Amino acid sequence: MPNVLIVDDSTTTRLFYRDTLESAGFDVEEAVNGLEALEKAMLSSFDLAIVDINMPKMDGLTFLKELRRREEIRSLPVIVISTQDRPEDRVKAHAAGANVYFVKPVDPKILAEYGRLMTGSGGSRGQLS
Amino acid sequence: MPPLAKFSDAPPEISEDDYQRFVEYFYQRTGIHFGVNKRYFVDKRLYERILNCGRRNFRDYFEFLRRDGAEYQALVNLMTVNETYFYREPYQLECLVKSILPEVVTTLGSSRKIRIWSMPCSTGEEPYSIAFYLLEHWRLVDDYEIEIVATDIDTEVLRRAREGVFNKRSLQYVPEATLAKFTTEEGDGLRRVVPALRESIQFATANLLEVVDDRAYRGFHVVFCRNLLIYFDDVSRREAGGALFASMAPGGFVCLGHSESMSRISSLFELRKFPEAIVYRKPL
Amino acid sequence: MPLIRAAVRNDVPEAADAPMQVVRAAALTGDAEKLAEIAVAGNDPLAREAALTALARARDSRAIEALVRLIRVDDPALRNSVVETLQSMGEPVIDAIRPLLDDPNPNMRIYALNVLEGIVSPRSARVAMEVALADPHVNVCAGAVDVIAACGTPDMAAALAKVPARFPDHPFLAFAVRAALPRLG
Numbered sequence: 001m002p003n004v005l006i007v008d009d010s011t012t013t014r015l016f017y018r019d020t021l022e023s024a025g026f027d028v029e030e031a032v033n034g035l036e037a038l039e040k041a042m043l044s045s046f047d048l049a050i051v052d053i054n055m056p057k058m059d060g061l062t063f064l065k066e067l068r069r070r071e072e073i074r075s076l077p078v079i080v081i082s083t084q085d086r087p088e089d090r091v092k093a094h095a096a097g098a099n100v101y102f103v104k105p106v107d108p109k110i111l112a113e114y115g116r117l118m119t120g121s122g123g124s125r126g127q128l129s
Numbered sequence: 130m131p132p133l134a135k136f137s138d139a140p141p142e143i144s145e146d147d148y149q150r151f152v153e154y155f156y157q158r159t160g161i162h163f164g165v166n167k168r169y170f171v172d173k174r175l176y177e178r179i180l181n182c183g184r185r186n187f188r189d190y191f192e193f194l195r196r197d198g199a200e201y202q203a204l205v206n207l208m209t210v211n212e213t214y215f216y217r218e219p220y221q222l223e224c225l226v227k228s229i230l231p232e233v234v235t236t237l238g239s240s241r242k243i244r245i246w247s248m249p250c251s252t253g254e255e256p257y258s259i260a261f262y263l264l265e266h267w268r269l270v271d272d273y274e275i276e277i278v279a280t281d282i283d284t285e286v287l288r289r290a291r292e293g294v295f296n297k298r299s300l301q302y303v304p305e306a307t308l309a310k311f312t313t314e315e316g317d318g319l320r321r322v323v324p325a326l327r328e329s330i331q332f333a334t335a336n337l338l339e340v341v342d343d344r345a346y347r348g349f350h351v352v353f354c355r356n357l358l359i360y361f362d363d364v365s366r367r368e369a370g371g372a373l374f375a376s377m378a379p380g381g382f383v384c385l386g387h388s389e390s391m392s393r394i395s396s397l398f399e400l401r402k403f404p405e406a407i408v409y410r411k412p413l
Numbered sequence: 414m415p416l417i418r419a420a421v422r423n424d425v426p427e428a429a430d431a432p433m434q435v436v437r438a439a440a441l442t443g444d445a446e447k448l449a450e451i452a453v454a455g456n457d458p459l460a461r462e463a464a465l466t467a468l469a470r471a472r473d474s475r476a477i478e479a480l481v482r483l484i485r486v487d488d489p490a491l492r493n494s495v496v497e498t499l500q501s502m503g504e505p506v507i508d509a510i511r512p513l514l515d516d517p518n519p520n521m522r523i524y525a526l527n528v529l530e531g532i533v534s535p536r537s538a539r540v541a542m543e544v545a546l547a548d549p550h551v552n553v554c555a556g557a558v559d560v561i562a563a564c565g566t567p568d569m570a571a572a573l574a575k576v577p578a579r580f581p582d583h584p585f586l587a588f589a590v591r592a593a594l595p596r597l598g
Contacts, residue, residue, distance in 0.1 A: 012559055012593070016588050016592075033392055035390070039407060042400070043407070053489055056494070056497040058396055083523055104555075149595075149596075196533070
């Protein structure tokens with residue numbers, strides 16, 4: 001089963017994504033901020049990460065930059081889901097290395113669908129440049 | 130000690146929802162996650178704290194816990210395993226020798242001095258373990274001058290650390306050959322660290338939050354800060370993270386306790402993963 | 414023996430201390446504006462952290478106001494540190510942050526709620542409840558529900574249950590309220 005890392009400081013949000021993605025056949029792990037996410041990404045292998053922008057200790061943009069500069073984890077596909085809805089927020093996220101950017105609230109069916117698409121769900125890990 | 134409250138009937142109920150709330154709170158604050166299999170472990174300790182604080186029920190206690198730093202500390206203490214012994218978390222000692230020090234020496238320039246801080250050092254097992262391990266396993270140990278500074282806020286544990294006397298249980302993971310080299314028999318199954326080693330470690334009383342202005346606590350290349358920061362409240366943790374950062378040489382490394390993570394403490398450090406361990410680095 | 418006793422005094426160049434001395438001087442005189450300036454400058458992460466924690470320690474209205482102003486910066490890393498700092502400063506922050514709950518920008522209202530979530534007090538929950546029952550933006554209401562989940566009391570259950578009906582097209586809000594109800598109290 002593909003492995004997803006959910007990164008958001010809101011417990012409810014993490015629970016919501018967990019619910020959605022477990023129902024879609026994913027194994028889920030959680031992190032409350034970018035630094036914890038980085039640690040977990042370095043210790044286990046994930047097929048996808050869902051990342052918030054606004055988090056304490058290490059925000060989503062910084063997480064993305066750290067992720068993309070580390071050889072062993074840089075190809076991890078990332079969906080950013082944030083309340084920030086300006087065009088420049090989207091641009092900044094993509095520049096930092098986000099593959100997909102959604103503005104909250106995200107429709108659970110769409111999240112599950114993107115999850116499947118980005119992980120080639122059914123076994124093989126999706127690789128996005 | 131305040132008188133313990135007595136429950137008139139059975140211990141307070143901790144419902145499934147209460148357990149979840151507590152687990153979420155504890156995970157958010159410390160990064161430590163208790164699963165369903167830890168129910169007994171957690172409940173038992175919560176009962177103890179609820180009783181100790183004279184609170185009527187979980188909800189009352191939970192409200193108190195979130196406001197009171199001393200209670201937070203007492204609770205975390207109870208929920209985490211705190212024994213100290215030689216070669217505890219040996220993967221960090223391996224990491225020191227195989228990965229950390231090889232990098233540290235590239236930052237030294239013309240200096241041959243390496244400063245290591247063990248804090249809190251408690252009764253000395255940690256700084257002595259570092260000394261033993263370096264002498265036994267680091268092939269470059271004779272090429273450098275290694276200063277080990279070991280501090281604690283508790284003067285009593287420091288006194289015992291300076292004495293350097295330990296029992297079999299504490300030393301059980303140290304190989305016999307190492308014990309023979311660095312300790313002598315004291316009788317009653319006790320062993321004492323040899324004088325040369327005891328005298329080479331600088332034991333001192335220090336509070337991390339208070340030495341930030343003290344020039345004696347600067348330029349550390351490696352800091353072992355295990356099972357300390359996790360007990361601090363929010364603001365103190367950030368201050369402690371800053372104090373730690375200030376005490377280190379650029380490129381220096383800090384090792385936290387096994388279940389601790391910088392993700393709950395400070396944003397200042399860089400994450401480094403070595404084959405043996407995850408550590409944190411002060412950027413160059 | 415390669416292990417040598419540490420020297421009592423260590424030589425550190427004066428320059429390394431300079432940014433921290435500025436922070437400490439500002440902290441000692443309670444110069445909240447100066448501390449906020451240092452936090453924004455951002456060229457020295459240690460000085461920024463030290464300035465923010467000094468403001469947290471100050472806990473006075475000037476410190477709180479200086480921090481609330483910083484919520485508007487367009488730098489997620491700094492803004493999140495500011496939110497974190499305000500979260501640790503207790504009840505006095507609630508009144509200072511209230512005006513932000515009326516800000517025309519929904520993101521500002523969300524940041525204000527993020528602060529409240531860290532101030533665990535029934536008053537935070539009551540303020541958030543007003544928002545949850547009246548705010549036109551679904552994400553703001555979701556943020557309010559998070560606050561209520563963190564610090565609400567059982568008597569708020571009935572009001573909380575009304576919130577999802579305000580945004581029937583958004584399953585997340587119903588989910589959030591369902592998750593929040595058992596956490597009240």
